[in-house]
Amino acid sequence: MTMTVTGERTWPSAAEWTGRIFSEGWRYPEGGTLGVIEPATGEPLAEVGRASPADVARAGARAARAGSAWAAATVSERVDVLSRADRALREHSEAVREWIVRESGGVPTKGDYEIAAGLGQLQHAIGLASLPPGEVLTPQAPGGTSLAWRVPLGVVGVIAPWNAPLLFAMRALAPALVLGNAALLKPDPLTPVSGGVLVARLFQEAGLPDGVLHVLPGGAETGRAVVADRHVAMVSFTGSTEAGREVARVAGEGLKRVSLELGGKNSIVVLADADVEAAAAAGAVSSFGYQGQACVAAGRHVVHADVVEAYTEALVRQAKALPIGDPRDDGVVIGPVISERQAARIERIVDESVVGGARVLTGGTREGLFYPPTVLDRVDRTMPVFTEEIFGPVAPVIPFHGEDQAVEIANDTAYGLTAAVHSRSLPRATAFAQRLRTGMIHINDVSAKDAANAPFGGMGLSGNASRIGGTSSLEQFTQWRWMTAPGSL
Numbered sequence: 001m002t003m004t005v006t007g008e009r010t011w012p013s014a015a016e017w018t019g020r021i022f023s024e025g026w027r028y029p030e031g032g033t034l035g036v037i038e039p040a041t042g043e044p045l046a047e048v049g050r051a052s053p054a055d056v057a058r059a060g061a062r063a064a065r066a067g068s069a070w071a072a073a074t075v076s077e078r079v080d081v082l083s084r085a086d087r088a089l090r091e092h093s094e095a096v097r098e099w100i101v102r103e104s105g106g107v108p109t110k111g112d113y114e115i116a117a118g119l120g121q122l123q124h125a126i127g128l129a130s131l132p133p134g135e136v137l138t139p140q141a142p143g144g145t146s147l148a149w150r151v152p153l154g155v156v157g158v159i160a161p162w163n164a165p166l167l168f169a170m171r172a173l174a175p176a177l178v179l180g181n182a183a184l185l186k187p188d189p190l191t192p193v194s195g196g197v198l199v200a201r202l203f204q205e206a207g208l209p210d211g212v213l214h215v216l217p218g219g220a221e222t223g224r225a226v227v228a229d230r231h232v233a234m235v236s237f238t239g240s241t242e243a244g245r246e247v248a249r250v251a252g253e254g255l256k257r258v259s260l261e262l263g264g265k266n267s268i269v270v271l272a273d274a275d276v277e278a279a280a281a282a283g284a285v286s287s288f289g290y291q292g293q294a295c296v297a298a299g300r301h302v303v304h305a306d307v308v309e310a311y312t313e314a315l316v317r318q319a320k321a322l323p324i325g326d327p328r329d330d331g332v333v334i335g336p337v338i339s340e341r342q343a344a345r346i347e348r349i350v351d352e353s354v355v356g357g358a359r360v361l362t363g364g365t366r367e368g369l370f371y372p373p374t375v376l377d378r379v380d381r382t383m384p385v386f387t388e389e390i391f392g393p394v395a396p397v398i399p400f401h402g403e404d405q406a407v408e409i410a411n412d413t414a415y416g417l418t419a420a421v422h423s424r425s426l427p428r429a430t431a432f433a434q435r436l437r438t439g440m441i442h443i444n445d446v447s448a449k450d451a452a453n454a455p456f457g458g459m460g461l462s463g464n465a466s467r468i469g470g471t472s473s474l475e476q477f478t479q480w481r482w483m484t485a486p487g488s489l
């Protein structure tokens with residue numbers, strides 16, 4: 001379907017990429033086109049190319065060829081490309097922010113966060129490139145040589161969701177590329193511009209050699225083709241646990257490495273001695289920021305019975321103070337959720353929980369895609385609002401009586417991504433934190449944090465114990481080679 005595209009986004013020129021994929025330049029794919037709708041208005045926003053499995057196969061073969069030369073490039077050549085991508089992202093930051101706001105329905109500060117985090121990923125990846133690539137080993141025979149060093153994997157497939165499209169593309173691409181890999185990036189069909197077109201354009205401006213990066217918008221079918229492609233050596237997947245399972249199964253057939261960053265059901269735990277106002281402020285940000293559409297959002301507020309009334313009252317007050325509307329309007333804090341499918345899912349989770357006995361203290365009914373910040377109490381452990389990842393601006397409050405019970409409630413999930421614990425005593429909070437089964441834990445803070453130098457990832461169904469960021473990206477995007485010789489080299 002051809003759509004009329006509205007808006008005044010200034011960069012990159014739409015004539016260059018509309019209806020196309022990025023695969024050795026901007027080309028029209030076999031897969032046709034993919035329309036993008038602005039969630040705040042319901043209006044068409046853009047039209048990109050959709051990559052068919054045949055387009056993916058062609059891209060995989062070309063990436064494998066171009067990747068060999070890229071792997072042989074000097075480290076400083078690769079670092080220069082990332083430095084220029086960093087410069088291009090700074091230069092175009094206003095246009096990038098506009099795209100993120102309009103395509104994903106986040107407020108401008110969400111756009112700024114993604115840009116800053118994307119820059120952080122580029123800078124951290126540049127640092128990774130200067131780490132020693134290997135080890136000199138003791139040879140088995142006197143006078144011999146034994147060396148082990150890291151080499152690129154080849155072609156890396158990167159599959160990303162819509163909720164932080166630029167960041168989740170960049171956090172895999174930046175280390176993968178600087179370490180000498182080629183890449184196929186498949187952005188989510190809801191955000192193919194900020195998670196795909198812009199990324200391609202940044203690396204194009206940065207002088208990345210043709211064919212090293214291919215951007216292949218499409219849905220699950222395109223993603224499956226990326227995972228199965230014979231040239232793809234590793235898949236870096238961010239998305240739902242359900243899709244992650246399928247990715248792992250298909251990648252397993254090809255004995256490929258797979259990094260899975262999946263869903264979460266994260267708790268913010270408020271101990272009896274917490275600063276209740278500060279904890280509620282962190283709770284509000286963790287559950288309502290970007291409409292709760294984050295894997296690291298707080299899906300449970302587990303609060304000591306002595307302070308639960310004060311905490312809930314503060315959370316409700318903060319929820320009611322958040323203006324809802326088009327994220328481009330001044331003062332708006334809560335924009336639309338991304339799609340009707342997501343809005344209906346949030347509605348179902350809340351409505352079923354209310355039928356089961358939960359009480360809505362604020363929010364709870366939506367207007368179209370605008371779902372208001374919602375606080376629920378009288379929540380029990382059988383309700384969907386307790387058991388399921390909500391991915392919406394909903395804060396279920398559950399009281400506890402002793403710390404053992406708080407640990408048990410917070411750990412009562414198959415996920416294990418992140419958590420936050422609040423207490424005026426750091427030793428107490430630290431001791432409590434050690435008892436939670438999560439890959440990440442933050443004290444007196446929000447649950448929703450990330451940093452380029454940290455090993456981001458979860459336990460249980462939140463992933464396959466993979467981590468992305470920090471030095472773990474070196475592990476993820478390279479493999480070892482061992483070489484020996486009878487004499488010295």
Ligand code: NAD
Nearest residue numbers: 160161188219220223224239240243246261262263264295
């Ligand atoms: P999703 O799994 O439906 O889609 C994510 C991406 O995978 C999209 O690009 C989609 O097209 C693709 N995809 C879907 N099925 C596929 C398949 N079978 N093979 C290959 N690719 C496939 O995710 P969603 O529900 O749209 O996104 C939200 C989910 O992502 C939440 O569960 C959230 O917690 C999770 N998430 C996790 C992290 C993290 O770092 N742990 C970060 C952000 C989001």
